[in-house]
Amino acid sequence: MRLLVLLLFGTLAPILALAQASLSVTPAYVYITEREPHGFFALHNGGDTSIEVVLLARYGVIESDSAATFVTLGEAGSLGDLAARLTFFPDRIVLGPGNDQHVRFMVRGVEDVADGAHIALMNFEMQERAAVTADQIPAVASALSIVYSLVAPIVLIKGHGGAALEARIVQKSKGRVNLLLTNQSTFPFVGGVTIWSDGHMVGRAESAVYTRRTVEVEVVESIGSGPLQVRFDAAYPGVPNDVRSRLVLPAPIELAW
Amino acid sequence: MQLTYGLAVFAALSVTQAGAQEAATVDVRLDVLPPSLTVTITSAEVDFAEQRPDAGRVDLDPVTGEISGKVSGRHALGELSLSGPAKGAYAVAIEPWPLLTGAAGRVSFGLRWARNASCRESGFEELSGNVVIQGILGPSGCTSFRFGGAVHLLSTPAGRYGGRLRVRVIPL
Numbered sequence: 027m028r029l030l031v032l033l034l035f036g037t038l039a040p041i042l043a044l045a046q047a048s049l050s051v052t053p054a055y056v057y058i059t060e061r062e063p064h065g066f067f068a069l070h071n072g073g074d075t076s077i078e079v080v081l082l083a084r085y086g087v088i089e090s091d092s093a094a095t096f097v098t099l100g101e102a103g104s105l106g107d108l109a110a111r112l113t114f115f116p117d118r119i120v121l122g123p124g125n126d127q128h129v130r131f132m133v134r135g136v137e138d139v140a141d142g143a144h145i146a147l148m149n150f151e152m153q154e155r156a157a158v159t160a161d162q163i164p165a166v167a168s169a170l171s172i173v174y175s176l177v178a179p180i181v182l183i184k185g186h187g188g189a190a191l192e193a194r195i196v197q198k199s200k201g202r203v204n205l206l207l208t209n210q211s212t213f214p215f216v217g218g219v220t221i222w223s224d225g226h227m228v229g230r231a232e233s234a235v236y237t238r239r240t241v242e243v244e245v246v247e248s249i250g251s252g253p254l255q256v257r258f259d260a261a262y263p264g265v266p267n268d269v270r271s272r273l274v275l276p277a278p279i280e281l282a283w
Numbered sequence: 284m285q286l287t288y289g290l291a292v293f294a295a296l297s298v299t300q301a302g303a304q305e306a307a308t309v310d311v312r313l314d315v316l317p318p319s320l321t322v323t324i325t326s327a328e329v330d331f332a333e334q335r336p337d338a339g340r341v342d343l344d345p346v347t348g349e350i351s352g353k354v355s356g357r358h359a360l361g362e363l364s365l366s367g368p369a370k371g372a373y374a375v376a377i378e379p380w381p382l383l384t385g386a387a388g389r390v391s392f393g394l395r396w397a398r399n400a401s402c403r404e405s406g407f408e409e410l411s412g413n414v415v416i417q418g419i420l421g422p423s424g425c426t427s428f429r430f431g432g433a434v435h436l437l438s439t440p441a442g443r444y445g446g447r448l449r450v451r452v453i454p455l
Contacts, residue, residue: 048323054454073323088374088453094415095374097451149451152324165354166338168383168390168434168444169330172361175451176322 047077049121051150055179055234057216057269060139063182064132067148071121079119081129082149083109088179090240092196092206097147097177103237104212106144108182111135114148133182141185142212145236150176181214181236188274189215189235193256195281196240203229203245205256208238215276216269218259219243223283224250232262254281320373320454325362329430329448332358336439343431345397346407361430364402365452371420372455375428378414380446387440394432394448402427417455 050070058065071077087102088095114131121127131148133139153173190211197204209215215235220227221243229245256279260270333356334341342351343360350358365373379394397407398416402425410416420426430448 046323046325048321050319050321052319054319072321077324088455094413095417095453095455096376096415097453152322153327165441166334166336166390166436166439166444167332167356167442168334168385168392169328169359170361170380170383170392170446170448172327172329172430172448172450174322174324174327174363175449176320177451177453 045075046073047071047075047121047152048073049077049079049150049152049176051176051178053178053264055181055264057181057183057265058133059182059266059268059272060136060184061268063136064130065180066128066130067150067178069119069121069127069129069150071123071125074123076120076122077152079121080151080153081114081117081119082151083112083114083131083146083180084149085109085145086147087145087236088147088177088234088239089237090206091238092204092240095240098237099147102145104142104210105181105214105236106140106142106212108133108144108146108180111139111144112146112180131180136182136184139182139184140212142183142187143214143236144182144184146180148178148180150178152176179234183213183269183272186272186274187211187213189213189276191215191235191258191276191279193279193281195254195283201245203243203254205241205243206238207233207235207241209235213273215258216260216265216273217262217275220257220259221245221249222255222257224252234262249283251283254283255279256281320365320367320371320452322452323364323366325364326359327361328359329361329432330357330359331434332356334434334436336436336441338436340433340435342433343395345395345429345431346409348429361448361450362427363450363452364425364427365420366402366425367420367454369420369422369424371424372417373420373426374415374417374453374455376415376451376453377430378449378451379432380448383434383444383446385442385444387442387444390439390444391435392432392446394430396428396430396432399427399429401425 085107086099220230229243231243233241383390
């Protein structure tokens with residue numbers, strides 16, 4: 027009997043130790059227009075144990091200061107609140123190992139929405155039910171539950187317009203320039219940021235600037251002593267042509283180096 | 284600074300024999316998909332096991348995975364990993380609760396967390412003082428995080444104390 031118990035433990039322990047839930051959400055962001063104000067996220071559990079996912083739509087934005095990029099909730103600069111108009115289903119999922127699930131969403135009353143961009147951050151929250159288990163006999167038993175949350179923005183673009191950008195260099199080192207781009211418009215910038223020096227392009231990065239965003243540009247050539255020019259293009263993965271054609275590109279910006 | 288593109292190529296081919304003197308058409312559609320990250324959860328709890336009420340400072344070290352001053356029971360660190368295409372950019376933001384609460388009162392808590400840039404067995408580096416960290420996935424396409432911390436137990440009434448830590452993962 028003792029041998030059997032040991033064997034069971036020997037068999038189960040590594041399995042329990044390896045049990046992991048693994049969540050992929052595709053796409054990582056969605057841009058839609060009033061022509062097709064709906065879409066979906068595909069969820070996949072590539073792990074070997076079930077996972078419970080709770081979905082929440084919150085008004086907020088991904089933005090940066092000169093030090094870091096983070097999520098701000100409850101405000102999004104000049105961008106409108108899409109969370110209040112968003113309907114999605116399902117809002118709670120138990121996803122078994124290897125299983126897939128689509129979460130569909132749509133924007134209600136899109137005809138009443140003002141021109142400009144409107145944003146919601148979809149939070150895909152994963153949490154275990156209880157951190158302190160009932161079989162513990164405490165002297166002092168202390169524990170935290172962790173809620174892991176994967177964040178994916180949904181952005182509705184209505185009408186035509188462009189970002190009003192200001193730029194400043196917040197950090198420069200060999201091979202790298204960090205630009206802080208600030209946007210005052212109701213329309214975001216979504217695309218490529220190129221840096222030019224003495225008429226030559228010296229680096230490029232892609233970014234979405236809703237309110238303010240630090241863009242880290244790898245610089246491949248040595249930069250001259252003259253002013254830098256920052257130019258913008260529309261190339262950004264996963265942005266439909268209908269959205270791209272509505273977003274007017276900002277004018278180039280000159281910066282002292 | 285962006286994730287490597289995910290590519291989905293759908294090709295419809297209609298190619299005739301070379302000698303058949305008919306038009307050959309190749310129709311290729313290319314969808315460039317937005318990047319995505321996969322979040323793998325190994326542990327969603329930070330558990331300090333069972334301690335003496337006057338244990339003092341109890342550390343759950345995210346770098347080594349060890350706990351100081353353990354009396355009995357299991358301890359656990361929170362752990363997750365991110366995977367995706369190499370050069371994929373991400374940010375991880377934490378919102379810790381500074382107190383663990385229970386029926387008998389409260390226990391102060393300080394978060395410590397660490398990152399392993401390549402998901403190897405060792406190689407965790409502490410991220411002290413940060414509540415947001417940005418990074419880029421290396422050639423392994425994987426990075427992992429551990430969450431631990433410290434509680435301070437001084438004449439603490441016996442009981443269970445719980446709290447919550449929110450960890451946001453943001454593909455950039």
